[in-house]
Amino acid sequence: MNQPVTFTWAGFRKGVRLSVPLLIGTAPFGVVCGIVAQGAGLSYLETFLMSGLVYAGSAQLVALATWTHPASALAAGFAAFVVNLRLALMGPVLAPWFDRLRGWRLWASLFVMADQNWALGVRAMNAGERDAAQLLGTGVPMLLTWVATSMLGRVLGAGLRPAPGHPIFFAALAVFICMLVTLWRGARDLLPWGVAGAVAVATARLLPHTSWYIVAGALAGSLAGAIRDRMQA
Amino acid sequence: MSLSLATLAAIVAMMAATYACRAGGYLLFTRIRPTPFLRSVLAYIPGGIFMSYVTPALVHGGLPSWAGAAVTVGAMVATRSLVAGIFLGTAATWAVWLLR
Structure with a gap:
């Protein structure tokens, strides 16, 4: 923390170089999202706008799982909010960088903050990196890859025209199953995850064709885990 | 468009x-x-969301989906690669779906 935080073109370019391995993880997720967008009935333009403006894969997949025509802004917005609550805890960790940024540098850096480049940024910051433009440098190629691969997936979906229930849509489940494997921290996840799954199944039966089951399951599971942790503390 | x-x-x-x-x-x-409790709730949210998305879909999808889920977990544990997990899991689901 001794040296001042800077925001330079060199830092941005360093971020771009560091982003290359992250793009390999972003690309397949983007393709899956594009295929699912086609399945949900989104046009090319709508897919482009969603990936470019929202730029949050998990939230997009969750919202698209129960997309309706006409779409519900309330349901989609609420689903995006709950899925992205984790981002609210990520920003403050990078406060030593963000606190020194003003105007577009801050707002653009926050816009491109995603799970992978955030983790890279935290590691760099803790290792003494003082050039905050690195986050934007890793984020911009990820955003561009995200939009491009979403469009590729949308094209693939249009070519295949899969019927609802086609096994290609399992790819969206596979994305989340992969994330669960990465998130697994041991036996203490069993209770919150079990509660989340059970509440989600029950809610999906009670309120079919809405995304409330994801919200209800996630909140019930997280509360169960946090209450258990507090009782054990 | x-x-x-x-x-x-x-x-x-x-x-x-x-x-x-x-x-x-x-x-x-x-x-x-944020209070420690709120922090703890928020930390469990990602896992909760993914479980809530996956479980009803697996229950609804039946055998092909369960087979795909097992292959996805296996591929992910073995390789830690998102590409391998998505590709092998979807291929397994597709194969079981075709065979049924």
């Missing part, structure tokens, strides 16, 4: 909600420290 007004409104709502989390979380939680 169609753009329905309702879809555009839903996309804008998603954008606003997402940016509120990205920027609002930084603005709020650097001023107010």
Whole structure:
């Protein structure tokens, strides 16, 4: 923390170089999202706008799982909010960088903050990196890859025209199953995850064709885990 | 190249909600420290969301989906590669779906 935080073109370019391995993880997720967008009935333009403006894969997949025509802004917005609550805890960790940024540098850096480049940024910051433009440098190629691969997936979906229930849509489940494997921290996840799954199944039966089951399951599971942790503390 | 007004409104709502989390979380939680309990709840949310998305879909999808899920977990544990997990899991689901 001794040296001042800077925001330079060199830092941005360093971020771009560091982003290359992250793009390999972003690309397949983007393709899956594009295929699912086609399945949900989104046009090319709508897919482009969603990936470019929202730029949050998990939230997009969750919202698209129960997309309706006409779409519900309330349901989609609420689903995006709950899925992205984790981002609210990520920003403050990078406060030593963000606190020194003003105007577009801050707002653009926050816009491109995603799970992978955030983790890279935290590691760099803790290792003494003082050039905050690195986050934007890793984020911009990820955003561009995200939009491009979403469009590729949308094209693939249009070519295949899969019927609802086609096994290609399992790819969206596979994305989340992969994330669960990465998130697994041991036996203490069993209770919150079990509660989340059970509440989600029950809610999906009670309120079919809405995304409330994801919200209800996630909140019930997280509360169960946090209450258990507090009782054990 | 169609753009329905309702879809555009839903996309804008998603954008606003997402940016509120990205920027609002930084603005709020650097001023107010979240309580340990709230922090704990928020930390469990990602796992909760993914379980809530996956479980009803597996129950509904039946045998091909369960087979795909098992292969996805196996591929992911073995390789830690998102590409391998998605590709092998979807291929397994597709294979079982065709065989049934």
